[in-house]
Amino acid sequence: MLNTHIQLLFYFLLTCSYINAFIPFPVVGDTAQTTDSITHTEITQAGFIRCLARFFYDTRIKPNNNNGNTVNEQEYFTKEHTIDDLCKHAYPQYSQTQIDFYSLPLKFILDYIMTQNALVDFNPNTKKFSPAHFDSEAFINGSRRILQLKQTVVNDTRNVNKDLTNARESLGRLLHTLQDFYSHSNWIEMGNTNINNLIGVKENIGSVADRNQATCTKNGCTKIEKKCTFWQLVTLRTCPLVYYDCTTNILPEINNQKLLTSGYLFNQFGENNGPVNKPTNVEKCSHGGVLDDSSLVPALGGINKDANSFIFSPHSNLHFQAVDLATKATEQILNDIRKDVGDNNFDRLFAINPTQAQCQAASDAVNNGKKFRFLTLFLSVSVNESDTLLMDLKNWITKRVNMIKSILSILFSGQKDLSIPTFDLSDLDINVKDVNNFRGAPFIIGSITHAEITEIAIIRSLTRFFYDTRIKPNNNNKSFVDEGEYLTTEHTIDNLYELAYPEYNAL
Secondary structure (H helix, E strand, C coil): CHHHHHHHHHHHHHHHHCCCCCCCCCCCCCCCCCCCCCCHHHHHHHHHHHHHHHHHHHHHHHHHHHCCCCCCHHHHHHCCECHHHHHHHHCCCCCHHHHHHHHHHHHHHHHHHHHHHHHCCCCCCCCCEHHHCCCCCCHHHHHHHHHHHHHHHHHHHHCCCCCCHHHHHHHHHHHHHHHHHHHHECCCCCCCCCCCCCCCCCCCCCCECCCCCCCECCCCEEEEEECCCHHHHHHHCCCCEEEEEECCCECHHHHHCCCECECECCCEECHHHCEECCCCCCCCCECCCCCCHHHHCCCCCCCCCCCCCCCCCCCHHHHHHHHHHHHHHHHHHHHHHHHHHCHHHHHHHHCCCCCHHHHHHHHHHHHCCCCCCCCCCCCCECCCCCCCHHHHHHHHHHHHHHHHHHHHHHHHHCCCCCCCCCCCCHHHCCCCCCCCCCCCCCCCCCCCCHHHHHHHHHHHHHHHHHHHHHHHHHHHCCCCCCHHHHHHCCCCHHHHHHHHCCCCCCC
């Protein structure tokens, strides 16, 4: 039990204060520099909460208001809500225990959809598939992918006899591609402040830069090279870190003419498995980031807004604008699906009003140790935009109180820590430690054991010890080892002995 308390304490500190700590959960690979970045799964949950708020208002709260139960509409839509908050408004007669019980199926289904969203960055069939991410100017292909996945969701959900597992998987994949449009394209750099309403409706979602038309320039980018921290060395396995801070690297005529472009990468593939690489005959934009080798090929830098850190995102200054539009687009397409399938089928897709059997099955799963991978019970959002500082402060205080209450209730009640997601994909045969996967490696790193940490620390200590006692003195005696290269190159213990004792053979 003590271990659980310690884990929760560290999780709380990381969430509320952005303090980095060694915790048995996936962590950000750059030592908390992107801990305030918003992920695909959080965008998905936020968009769904906004959709659920409208669903409950239309189907439960507004009818109940007509029967004497009063919920102020303006307050309801401007106040931030968690999923539990919305369930309490929809079912005011339920106790918290009943809310927990009856909302479990919905939460596990949403968590499953969020997991399918995350897997797009790890699945070998999609992690380098340009249309799945709107990369390499694959706008028609990406739009077609969304339309096809949406049709699968709608068709399956309309069929009351159909198992909805495939529909939920398709929805998660659809949302990932939709959200990537805003962080990978130049939609925001064009000056757009609203979502692209053509996505999910038509295949052609806007004019696209020509294949042989330059879209970016190295001007507007500043190259940054710096030593990596211990944690960056462990997780990114690259030192020194070389990346770009780019602000105006998209050619003005591209944005002025409202031509869509997105970043290219190396070794991608498109429809029919055809290879897709960054052109070398014309200066196209790169995706960018410390793990994207194409960012070192003209045009240098990149344009992605995936993270709130230049280490991974050359346009990180626009990260939160991308999050804002991606969340609104997520809500919009969920509302569209609801309209297409009808309220009853939409309810069934998410088990919003579950059967007793569904509730009992979910409860039994929890008792047998099942937890959420990504769902965060204290995530709260509002439906309408908050225009006043006072309302923003009230909403933030509410969110912070909800987090504290959620964590403290676990600490002192001894209940299962269902409110803390595991971020664990190990049972899905997903390699989250693949640092060559530029999409996943910076953000989700598998748990590193105490033994691994100890070994790494010993190697680092031994590296410095050998340099001070063997290598530096030998350098003075004409046996030269470059200090910068030695201290930034990865070493095994055997490597270090070979450098410290060059006269020894492998035996």
